[in-house]
Amino acid sequence: MADIYPVGVAAHGRVVWFAWVSDDYDYVLSKNGRPVSAGSKEDLDYEVAACDGTLDWEGESLLDFESLISSIDSGVGVSPDAVTDAWNFMTDLFRVVANAPRKMFHADMMDTYDSFFSQCEIARAVGLTSVSISRHDLDRAKIVLEDGLQMVLSI
Template sequence: MVAPLWQGDVMADIYPVGIVANGRVVWFAWVSDVYDHVLSKKGVPVSAGSKEGLDHEVAACDGALDWDGESLLDVESLISSVDSGVGVCPDAVIDAWNFMTDLFRVVAKAPRKMFHADMMDTYDAFFSQCDIARTVGLASVSISGRDLDRAKIVLQNGLQMVLSI
């Protein structure tokens, strides 16, 4: 079964997301529609080791990528930043965590489960520091050393999930 690409009479937007892993990029197709998700085919995330390969894989699912919406997540650098506590970008942590959640939902066949739901207080602390939180009036919460340690675990486990695909 291929993940649905149509929402009513409108084609869903499909964006490429690259995850930097072990000096290479693993590309995934992320679908933005009513229920955002990673494109899958027969229960396996659609991915490739090159942009051309991802184009081919998505076309085989009757879709097309919008490369203007391309995202590249350097999870390895983010792990280093979180580990050192220097230059940590909360928006980048949340972007990576959200993508890993969408990927996890396919890999674990758990369509409504959050990746590392047991650490939602850490997610909330990072989210409170994001630009979007300020625009909707959420109070900023300090990110603790415990939050940094837990974010590192989430990112490392997410990277392992990417490498296992």
């Protein structure tokens, strides 16, 4: 089986844990059409084991949505890498929740995604031109994160 990593989404004083699978095609682990998730690390271990998998806790990630949204609101200390990581994870989660295996979360805002991505470390490493992030991009990223958070909280 491919590598399975825990991804926590922190907001409103709690963390929802998901099992993210790194394979030829990355995705959120699902069972019976629902994302595998839990309110604790121990429960996530149990849920993944029930799917015949094992979590690699060395690759644990925590996405702090409240801090990210706060930095976007202020326009200070916004991490393009954190925004694109959160957006990519929301896309993988959305594909399970919406049963849309090839759809991008908020595909209507891909120009905003591209602006943030252009400033990421990986984009610089491959020679992509950096694009300025506008207030409009920040406002749109906030919408994406808030919608993503609602998706997480509804699971």
